[in-house]
Amino acid sequence: MEIKDLIINQKCDLRKALKVLDTVGQGILFVTENNEKLVGVITDGDIRRSLLLDVNLDVEISEIMNKNFLSLSIDTDNTEILHHINNKIKVIPLVDEEGRVVDYASINRLRRISICSPLLEGNELLYLTECIKTNWISSQGKYVRSFESLFKNYHENFDALAVSNGTVAIHLALDALGIGEGDEVIVPNLTFAASINAIIYTGATPVLVDVEKDSFNIDFDKVERFITNKTKAIMPVHLYGQSCDMGKLALLVEKYNLLVVEDCAEALGSKYDGRPVGVFGDAATFSFFGNKTITTGEGGMVLFKDPIVAEKAAVLRDHGMSKEKRYWHDFVGYNYRLTNLQAAIGVAQFERLDEFVNAKRNLAKIYNETLNKFPFFQTPIQKENTFNSYWLYTFLIGENAPFKREDLMSFLNNKGIETRPVFYPLHIMPPYIAYGEKENLEVSSKISESGMSLPSSVNLSEAEINYICSCISDFIGGING
Template identity: 40%
Template structure:
């Protein structure tokens, strides 16, 4: 074994060091620095939005976005069960009720059929979450939301640079969110962004992420907010990363093509769908689902790959099976067999931007070996 291949290594070979040095040189390292506004404007431009509000991470972005919509306690929000806990947590923390829907077996995204079946008189919003590289098929779900007068929150955390029928992911719904964790196409180390086209909602989002300080009487508060401000240092990284986004998207798609070439015809696995009629895969991660006739699950596959020096990560665990949510009385009667299966039989291979062709080949060959 020639060395461990981590599941993700970011690429920081643009203007990151120069912009960080500028922050240090000028003393603008807090949330008041000029890179903040620049980053917000650039992300809004990339996503086709009027406003961007930078925050500390993608989970807080969801918390604030859901809170700012002003839904009533007990209102139901439809979410995919196959997603990260941040989505359900944002709903629960706002006093709302998460209702899960199953995912498509090919794209791993929520479907309009699932959303329609989950509608009740208490439904007030839909949280769209794009998974692993392909966006949700948005048009039919957005039409359903309009028909029933539902708010739409778009979680585009994994979709920097992706499009749906030519329109940027992050441009849909009343509000959308991004994450800038190191495994994202744009990273600030930690960080997130909330985007909207609504001027009044943008003002509210900016207030809520800044402790709801009042313009005239700063330390008198009419509402509780978050201290969720991004630093100028983080935003400087983000500006440099956005400058490289077109290249990043091409690198990711090249990663997907190379893995596909190495794994073409390999029995026992389902590889990511390369394209649908509304989007080409952006390969946020290169994900694998084991067929049912493979005599071990995703956990065992990851253990065997780890022994060969290949870093992996498991798929998301279903929201309706989360102990914390079940103890709180949520999603107790839900069953979503597709999500349950892929959560147990899915994992992803090294997928970072700094991954080399040799490392892709080694990772693919290791997978072939454990399947043999």
């Protein structure tokens, strides 16, 4: 349904408003002045109250519409939108600079087409209900063990530990491997801040290395010059679903005897050389935030190659408490546990992992077909020996483009299509300036300035996908026209 289907002119009569409401079935219409500026809203409730007062069906809706309504700018942050939604205000029209309705938000959807929303239509409710009925809602319960078992089986029998989020997953992996003060950990300059933050938590020093132009992943051809006698580990981040070149990494690891902690937060379902990412190092971490390929709302998982390290991590995860002697603490630990409720959702989500990955790959194919028609887009690749899960479809706008990234993002935003810029390079942000040299990080800077992501939800309908692609084509046509 397009937003125009929910818009009605203020001079229309009540009879027409009833017909439109019946057709769209949304319970609300946006009332405009000459089909342009928003001047009111009218709901099923407004009409019922009017009919009870014997208002004639021929009356103009401007007489009965709600003029005391809340609207927000289309550029309003999602957090701010959520702040305004409550039992009284259930729908908020989103308007452009001229006051025209271009989208709307509700408790179920903050944008007409969001950047990446979860699909919870499998066994999630069934498993959650079982947790509640059996009273197993905390960190003990069968679904935590089941979730870990699913990950272990999928990842070549690496020991798996469920944790409360993807950031603590990285911290726990580093700590269990003994990485700390005096150590250096090499990390890509283009990644979400959780990767570098977790290194800093341990007291170790992050060392920022630039990324490849085509994959956006750490450039292993540049890594060797940053290896010192303090270098303890490398953290490859499989960005946006494209796996790193783990063959090149293996050569470096063997030559310098380094530990590897794979950050797979965005790459569940991705593969290198036919093997799932997460099995090429000493530890690997995953995130199950709401926008990830599978979600538990918040949550994470850590894989360990060495069972002894995994056992230490399990103790650290639970306050450092001995498994043999209750309330006896062998280490200063953490409360990094995942609840049985979250794990229940995770199990249901994991059951559909292949389905979700296939949906994202099919979506990427369609986006590629659209963008590759134009000479100024760099579409995401699938490098040799890799299987890209395309977690979030991300592409670059070339310097030869007759428009700026912000122009396209703004155009799509005004069409109800949420987009997202690429991460800022870490080295330009205040907490991380000391960990990288500007002249060595130019590629990640250029990618950050020109990259953007398109909606990548697995529940996008064919009509929504076609709409997104057609809006992109319309934008280019408008520029060229």
